[in-house]
Amino acid sequence: MDWDKLRIFHAVADAGSLTHAGDTLHLSQSAVSRQIRALEESLGSTLFHRHARGLILTEQGELLFDATTAMTKRLDAAVARIRDSVEEVFGELRVTTTTGFGSLWLAKRLPKLYQKYPDLKIDLMLEENVLDLPMREADVAIRMKEPSQADLIRLRLMSVKMQLYAVRSYLDAHGTPRTMDDLGEHRLICQNTSSTQVSAGARLVRELMTHPIRSTLTVNNYFGVLQAVLNGLGVGVLPDYVTEDHPELIRVLDQVESNEVPVFLAYPEELRASRRIAAFREFITEQIMEKRQRQRDTS
Incomplete structure (x- = not known):
C-alpha cells in the first residue's frame, strides 16, 4: 500500500474537500484528485460520494479512514517518544x-x-x-x-470532598445555617444532578434537595458555582480544594460533605x-x- 496515497486520502477524508486537503498538504486540487482516483483503482472500491456540497465517505471509505486515523495516532505516539528521548523538555x-x-x-x-x-x-x-x-x-x-x-x-x-461554603457578606446578611433545616431558608448553589459530574457530588446534591430549599441556582460546572458563591448569592456545594486559593470561603454545616473522591x-x-x-x-x-x-x- 502506498503510504503517500493513504496520507492524502486521510487529509481529504478529514477535510471533506479536495481543495482544503490540498491547502493543508501544499498540493494542487488536481494532484490530490489524481492520487485519490489512483487509490480507488488500486483498491477496486469507491471511497467517496461526490456532490456539490463536498465529499462524503462511502462505507469502504469509512473503514479505510478508521484505519488511517489509528495509524496517525500511533505515528504521533512514536514521534512523541522519539522526541522525548532527548534531555530537554519541550x-x-x-x-x-x-x-x-x-x-x-x-x-x-x-x-x-x-x-x-x-x-x-x-x-x-x-x-x-x-x-x-x-x-x-x-x-x-x-x-x-x-x-x-x-x-x-x-x-x-x-x-x-464536596462541602458547603459561603462568604462572610452573605452570612452576615442571611445568617449562618446551623442545621439542615436551617438550609431551607437559604439559596443553594450547586451543579444540576443531571449534568456530568462525579457521582459523590451528585449524591450529595440529591440528598440536600430532599430538604425544602427555598431557592436554588444550578450551574453545569464548579467554576460557575464558585463565582456565584464569591458574589454572595448563597451557600454553594464546592470541592474542598478551592479553599486553598480562596480563603474568603467559609465552610458551613461542617457535618455535611460527600464521600471521598x-x-x-x-x-x-x-x-x-x-x-x-x-x-x-x-x-x-x-x-x-x-x-x-x-x-x-x-x-
Missing part, C-alpha cells in the same frame, strides 16, 4: 481533566511549570467526557476516579519514558505535597 503536551479541577486548581499553578520548562506547549482540554488515552486523544489525564482503561500507568494524587493522574504505558510526561507528573506531585504541607502548618 513540545506539545495534551492534558485533559474536568472543567472544575482544570479551571479552579490546575490552571492557576501552570505558571510555575512554564517557569521551569518555558519551551513546553500545553494543550489543556477541560471537559467531563473521559478521553481515550491509549488512542492518543490526550497524553495525560487527571481524573476524579480510577481509570478503567487498560495499558495505563496510574498514580493516585489525593482525595477530594479519589483523584488520579494517568497516561499510556507507551509514554512511560516521555520527558514531558515525567516533568508534568513531578510538577503535579510537588504541588500536591506543598498543599499537604501548608495544611499541616495551618492545622
